[in-house]
Amino acid sequence: MSHATPRPGTFLVVDDSALHHQMYRLIFSKGPLAGSTVYHAMNGREGYALLAAHPELTLVLLDLNMPEMNGLELLSRRQAEGLHPHVPVVLVTTESTPEDEARGRGAGAWDYLRKPFQPADVERLIARLQAERAPAA
């Protein structure tokens, strides 16, 4: 099953796991996404500051469970403050109930990425986003 090839972009990863940051670093430095710019934040607070500073972001990959402002809190605050609403955010979760997902979408999440994921899952997700956001031909 083939999927459209994603293009490099500018990404923000918000996650409290150093391991996950390294995983994203690999994903964004190899294959079709090589050449992307990636910003890293270790908690929601840092993530929010980086989001504010980078309106040009292609996508934010936002972990749900984090100390110091979790993913949902970040989304809610962004919504309340109207910060760069055009930047899509994907919530990264290990296990989410439909209720969680509804709350995330309500708070402005574009989609979900479930752990455990592999590089192809991220590539597929970004390709889908880019196809959706492409100006209509």
Place this chain on the structure above:
Amino acid sequence: MDHDNAFGELIQEYIAESLPLAEAVTDAFLALERRWRDGDTDAADAAGLKGTLHTLKGNSAMMGLAPIQLVAHVLEDLTARILADTAARTEAAAALLVEGSGLLADLVQAAANPAALGGAAEEYAGRVRVHLGTAGDPVGQPLRLERRNIERRADAGADASGTIRVDFRRLDTMLEIFGEAMIERSALLEVYRGLTARYGSGPEIADLERAVSALGATMKRLETALMQTRLLPIATVFGRFGRAVRDLARDERKRVRLVTEGDDTRLDKTILDRLGEPLVHLLSNAIVHGVEPEAERVRVGKPPEATVLLRAATLADQVQITVADDGRGLDTDRIVAKARALGLDAPSADREAIHALIFVPGFSTAEQVSTVAGRGVGLDAAAAAIHALGGGIEVASEPGRGTSFTLTLPLTLAIVRSLIVEVDEERYAVPLSHVAETVRLEPGTLHEINSRGVAMWRGSAIHVADGGQLLGTGATRTAPRNYYVVLFAGPRRRGLLVDRLVGHQDVVVKGLDPTLGRPDVVSGATILGDGRVACILDAAGIVALREVA
């Protein structure tokens, strides 16, 4: 198509992040097991652990580490069960949680070498599924991945290290049976001697002799093999400290790096289980008292980050563990001043003797309670714990260079090399690890000072206690005893008067019925080769006794 290994190069990052999580889970389940045993079956804090296990499962899945994923998965299921169902909070469930989290930590630590992860995970998962009554349920992906990994290993012709996990109690049972076999062998030996005495020599008797002696050699090999199965790498204990050291250093506003060496040194599980606490005391002591504040270190030209070394090494049939810091060293003046304030005899010149004072009961705790809020760092407690294990503790210190504690421990507590002595026709086993020397009592060498026996031994006076009185044999003495055994524990010595030295023997330690009493002087019992029951003397306890008539 090998997507599991897309993140393979991150294995060290994976271990660095997952090991503290797995260890925290282990610690929490150990605490839970203790609480349940004490009758408090609350499980509220297990909710957080379920989340941690879930994270571990996810991370392991992303790394393609199916066996670890499997163990985390069944642990998560088991945790969910005990959370949901109070009736499920049983001793068996707690034991499975503790075992599984330990396995999880072991597997994470070995993750860089996936071929070694092998069957332990599946074997454990099988038992958890039986426990949960879900034995028939497919666990799906993890199992499939595991099987495929096994096939791959076989393809590669790699050596599949056939490891199984065995309940430790089964090993204890084997050891007990071995002890009984030793006694039966002795009985056989007696029969052989009886036959020789009665019928002299002959071809059948010679055959019997060969058989008895071959049996003896085989038993010795069996003993060695059995002991090997009881030994575990000390990494299981060392691995717990990284987090504790970091937290304590942070509390103290110091920068401390913990370096471990000899993690694969092996020790009997019963000793490992009791080593955690004394090591925590020593590490806390190093961080709180040994390591200087950063500014002071910089001022004296030391690196701002202190190093605390935890090292294990095997020396013959003992293990040596060192806890060393590069801090300020012991302050002998303060130790002497404090000893005098506490009314202790304080030597003024002998540095080693001064250092040894820190192990005196009450010495280290008294001050630390006031200097470090609420944190009593009991060096005496650590020393007592080590002595109780049949080990020794020594301290060496250089002003400005650091302090190092050296623990010497037996490899095992299950079989103790002993000196068998006789007192009033009863036999006793004295652990050789605490025997400095045996001395034939010459007339006029034992003096009575303040109604206590005193003898000169290697140039210093030591107290000598009568074995019969100490052990309460109740016999009326008619003749003086023939020998005294010099016992030692740490820097202390004490002589013990006995009638006869019977010989050396490896004895299998059996527990003592607590109703028997006299816990200060006897640590256990054993059955000697001739079938007689003998008490094993608690040499450290005897040496530490304050007053012996």
